[in-house]
Amino acid sequence: MDIAVNKTTYNRNKISPLKFALWASLASISMMFAGFLSAYLVRQAAGNWFEFVLPNLFLWSTGIIVLSSVTMHWAVKAFREEDERLYKSMLLATFCLGIVFIITQYQGWLAMQASGIDLKGNPSGAFVYLISGVHVAHVVGGIAALLVALIHGFTLPFKVTERRKTRLDITAHYWHYVDVLWVVLYLFLTFYR
Amino acid sequence: MANLVETAKTKEEALIEELGYDDHFHDHHHGDKYQSSFVSKYIFSMDHKIIAKQFLITGMIWAIIGAAMSVIFRLQLGFPEESLAWIKPLLGKWIVVDSNGFGTLDPEFYYALVTMHGTIIVFFVLTAGLSGTFSNLLIPLQVGARDMASPFLNMLSYWFFFLASVVMFISLFLNTGPFSGGWVAYPPLSALPEASSGSKAGMTLWTTSLVFFVVSVLLGGVNYITTVLNLRTKGMTMWRLPLTIWAFFVTAILGLLSFPVLVSAFFLLMFDRGLGTSFYLSEIFIGGQALDHVGGSPILYQHLFWFLGHPEVYIIILPAMGLVSEVLSVQSRKPIFGYRAMVLSILAIAFLSFIVWAHHMFMSGVNPFISNIFVVFTLIIAVPSAVKVFNWIATLYRGRVRMNTPALFAIGFVSMFISGGLTGIFLGNSAIDIQLHDTYFVVAHFHIVMGVAAFFGMFAGIYHWFPKMYGRFMNETMGKIHFWGTMIGAYVIFWPMHYLGMIGVPRRYYSFDTFDAFGSFDGLNAFITIGAIITFVVQLLFVINFFYSIWKGKKMTEKNPWKANTLEWTTPIDTGHGNWPGKIPTVQRWAYDYGKDGKEFITQVTPLAEGEEPSDH
Numbered sequence: 188m189d190i191a192v193n194k195t196t197y198n199r200n201k202i203s204p205l206k207f208a209l210w211a212s213l214a215s216i217s218m219m220f221a222g223f224l225s226a227y228l229v230r231q232a233a234g235n236w237f238e239f240v241l242p243n244l245f246l247w248s249t250g251i252i253v254l255s256s257v258t259m260h261w262a263v264k265a266f267r268e269e270d271e272r273l274y275k276s277m278l279l280a281t282f283c284l285g286i287v288f289i290i291t292q293y294q295g296w297l298a299m300q301a302s303g304i305d306l307k308g309n310p311s312g313a314f315v316y317l318i319s320g321v322h323v324a325h326v327v328g329g330i331a332a333l334l335v336a337l338i339h340g341f342t343l344p345f346k347v348t349e350r351r352k353t354r355l356d357i358t359a360h361y362w363h364y365v366d367v368l369w370v371v372l373y374l375f376l377t378f379y380r
Numbered sequence: 381m382a383n384l385v386e387t388a389k390t391k392e393e394a395l396i397e398e399l400g401y402d403d404h405f406h407d408h409h410h411g412d413k414y415q416s417s418f419v420s421k422y423i424f425s426m427d428h429k430i431i432a433k434q435f436l437i438t439g440m441i442w443a444i445i446g447a448a449m450s451v452i453f454r455l456q457l458g459f460p461e462e463s464l465a466w467i468k469p470l471l472g473k474w475i476v477v478d479s480n481g482f483g484t485l486d487p488e489f490y491y492a493l494v495t496m497h498g499t500i501i502v503f504f505v506l507t508a509g510l511s512g513t514f515s516n517l518l519i520p521l522q523v524g525a526r527d528m529a530s531p532f533l534n535m536l537s538y539w540f541f542f543l544a545s546v547v548m549f550i551s552l553f554l555n556t557g558p559f560s561g562g563w564v565a566y567p568p569l570s571a572l573p574e575a576s577s578g579s580k581a582g583m584t585l586w587t588t589s590l591v592f593f594v595v596s597v598l599l600g601g602v603n604y605i606t607t608v609l610n611l612r613t614k615g616m617t618m619w620r621l622p623l624t625i626w627a628f629f630v631t632a633i634l635g636l637l638s639f640p641v642l643v644s645a646f647f648l649l650m651f652d653r654g655l656g657t658s659f660y661l662s663e664i665f666i667g668g669q670a671l672d673h674v675g676g677s678p679i680l681y682q683h684l685f686w687f688l689g690h691p692e693v694y695i696i697i698l699p700a701m702g703l704v705s706e707v708l709s710v711q712s713r714k715p716i717f718g719y720r721a722m723v724l725s726i727l728a729i730a731f732l733s734f735i736v737w738a739h740h741m742f743m744s745g746v747n748p749f750i751s752n753i754f755v756v757f758t759l760i761i762a763v764p765s766a767v768k769v770f771n772w773i774a775t776l777y778r779g780r781v782r783m784n785t786p787a788l789f790a791i792g793f794v795s796m797f798i799s800g801g802l803t804g805i806f807l808g809n810s811a812i813d814i815q816l817h818d819t820y821f822v823v824a825h826f827h828i829v830m831g832v833a834a835f836f837g838m839f840a841g842i843y844h845w846f847p848k849m850y851g852r853f854m855n856e857t858m859g860k861i862h863f864w865g866t867m868i869g870a871y872v873i874f875w876p877m878h879y880l881g882m883i884g885v886p887r888r889y890y891s892f893d894t895f896d897a898f899g900s901f902d903g904l905n906a907f908i909t910i911g912a913i914i915t916f917v918v919q920l921l922f923v924i925n926f927f928y929s930i931w932k933g934k935k936m937t938e939k940n941p942w943k944a945n946t947l948e949w950t951t952p953i954d955t956g957h958g959n960w961p962g963k964i965p966t967v968q969r970w971a972y973d974y975g976k977d978g979k980e981f982i983t984q985v986t987p988l989a990e991g992e993e994p995s996d997h
Contacts, residue, residue, distance in 0.1 A: 202610070204529035204530070204606050204607070204610040204611060205529070205530065205606075207529075207606045207609065207610055208529055208530060208533070208602045208603065208605075208606040211601075211602045211605050211606060211636060212598070212602050214636060214637065215598055215601075215602070215636045215637070215639075215640050216640065218636075218637050218638070218640040218641055219640035219641065219643055219644045220644075221641070222640065222641035222643075222644030222645065222684055222687070223644050223647075223648075225683075225684075226644065226645075226648060226659070226680055226683075226684060229677070229680055229683060230659070230676075230677055230680055233677055235674075235675040306651075306655055306656065306657055307655075307656040307657060307658075307672070309675065310657065310658055310659055310675060310676065313651065313657040313658070313659065314659075317647065317648070317651060317657075321647065
């Protein structure tokens with residue numbers, strides 16, 4: 188990749204171009220979810236809308252993903268402070284919490300299914316499956332990034348360089364984003380049912 | 381002569397050497413890993429200039445396919461009584477030949493041709509082929525960067541477009557035919573495979589292809605925005621950017637914010653098609669059978685689709701506007717008139733484009749009071765558009781215009797934009813739309829204002845920057861024939877359509893046999909078809925000129941043949957990876973110092989003379 192060329196060329200910039208590119212992509216992802224949520228509101232306003240309460244499992248998963256953001260933040264902080272052990276363990280914890288989040292979401296879908304709200308029924312339920320499903324797809328992307336970070340963390344010799352800081356930052360920003368995104372979606376689906 | 385060229389070269393080079401920004405480019409350049417083999421140089425290239433050519437040539441192939449489709453369905457519309465048996469070798473079973481040897485175009489395939497023509501031209505040619513080509517070519521060169529922020533993502537952007545192209549191309553050969561429900565793909569027709577044969581596998585491939593396409597647009601867009609904001613060279617403030625870059629930058633923002641909404645519309649559509657949800661589907665009977673879908677709203681899709689769909693027309697036209705602004709200024713040897721007003725009107729158009737989408741839905745059962753709001757915002761777009769038109773004309777006014785092919789196409793763009801823009805004011809009124817919606821008036825309007833106009837902008841850009849791309853010029857004689865053929869041809873095709881539309885002739889119809897009222901238009905329809913065939917042939921002349929000139933065109937002997945101010949003309953004729961061999965130029969002034977202080981042009985790398993007032997205040 189050409190990152191080396193650009194980095195040396197433009198290190199007078201305050202933000203890394205790659206970080207900026209990530210934020211631009213996040214704006215794009217946000218627009219997709221805004222599309223879903225506005226479709227939800229428009230469809231809801233049209234009537235024939237089945238109202239139900241989300242299974243408690245989604246509240247649990249919300250707690251789990253928020254916690255994973257805390258551990259991620261810790262990992263970044265530890266990396267910058269060159270605390271290798273804390274960095275590695277927190278990165279691993281984040282990764283595990285991410286997996287647990289996805290399992291909890293899946294259990295949540297099963298619980299919805301069991302209570303009679305299935306995909307083919309009223310769109311109110313179908314929207315929940317769709318929105319949480321597309322969100323999980325984005326979490327899977329985050330887990331892939333974490334996996335790369337883990338492989339780097341456990342195989343490369345521990346050394347705090349600018350380049351590795353940027354990489355870790357980008358992973359962390361994305362992870363915090365999918366976390367905040369889920370909190371917003373959860374609150375939305377809870378209050379606009 | 382050789383001596384003169386030598387001196388001209390050294391002047392800009394000396395300035396870059398003296399004032400340029402040293403990024404130790406060569407220190408990190410052990411061998412050229414980007415261009416070391418054929419595959420990494422021409423196929424999986426990460427060099428923005430090669431990627432630009434890939435977008436351009438892929439776009440050209442699609443343009444030929446898309447235009448050929450229109451010729452075939454125009455044959456049906458213009459000469460419904462003539463046998464089409466002679467195209468059977470090409471179209472196979474889609475031409476039905478009866479026992480007398482008389483061939484007719486299958487009506488289902490007619491719809492598929494119309495649908496594919498729209499999809500291909502809107503997305504593959506005028507989005508990828510136009511913005512993909514020129515954003516890639518010009519952003520790094522004109523802002524003074526070695527390459528895009530992430531050349532790797534840039535390469536992926538092209539290959540996702542390629543993948544989208546392959547999937548769409550395969551769909552043309554399906555037994556059930558490509559998707560045939562119109563380029564807007566409204567449900568329920570698009571959501572129910574049993575609704576028509578094109579809605580089966582054809583629709584599945586259509587959505588798949590467009591999702592890949594959106595990924596390509598987003599990867600490209602993220603790169604363009606990041607490069608413009610982060611990688612501008614020293615001295616290149618936002619207010620010194622050439623208008624091309626402003627246009628590409630704002631286009632990329634529009635794409636980044638609107639295409640994801642199209643993806644959400646497609647996700648809901650895919651769920652309805654594949655998983656049995658009812659987002660868009662309400663109580664429907666097909667063949668007497670009730671489907672078990674209940675409670676969906678097809679209007680919902682239209683809202684989501686046009687939330688992209690409207691910005692999309694500006695995604696198409698803004699790059700053309702940027703190219704035309706630059707070409708007009710350079711070729712008329714005058715600064716662009718009202719630079720800041722040009723930038724502000726680009727921004728205004730971009731902002732307004734997000735709040736006018738429902739003007740595509742006036743007749744879809746939208747609340748008339750809400751329609752009023754959309755009418756007002758739609759008509760307001762005429763203001764920044766008129767500002768731009770005024771400024772282009774004022775730029776030409778009393779300029780020493782070089783009447784070469786790029787200039788002609790740029791002027792032709794202005795003509796088309798005015799003709800097509802004016803009919804937009806008619807259509808933007810919800811009351812007049814009751815008569816005009818879904819007629820040939822709409823077809824005439826959008827073909828002139830965003831189809832032909834965008835093509836003109838693209839042609840102006842290709843003729844103007846061809847020397848930068850290939851180090852040779854395109855043939856002027858062929859270029860001028862191409863221009864006049866296209867200019868006259870486009871008006872011959874689309875002008876009469878206004879009359880058809882005003883009478884109420886509906887678009888998308890296969891035949892008007894059963895409408896006595898429209899019988900008097902047979903001659904006019906034949907006239908339009910002949911115009912379309914001639915215009916199509918003239919485009920082939922362009923293709924011949926393009927490929928002939930790559931290898932045999934007149935060679936470029938100096939770096940800056942148009943005597944332009946922007947940075948791309950300070951790079952070597954054979955521009956290598958990294959664009960400038962030594963230092964990166966720093967920018968001392970804005971891009972439009974033409975005819976200032978008695979000098980014909982002053983390049984952006986030239987420092988202000990003693991006591992000289994900068995023009996960009």
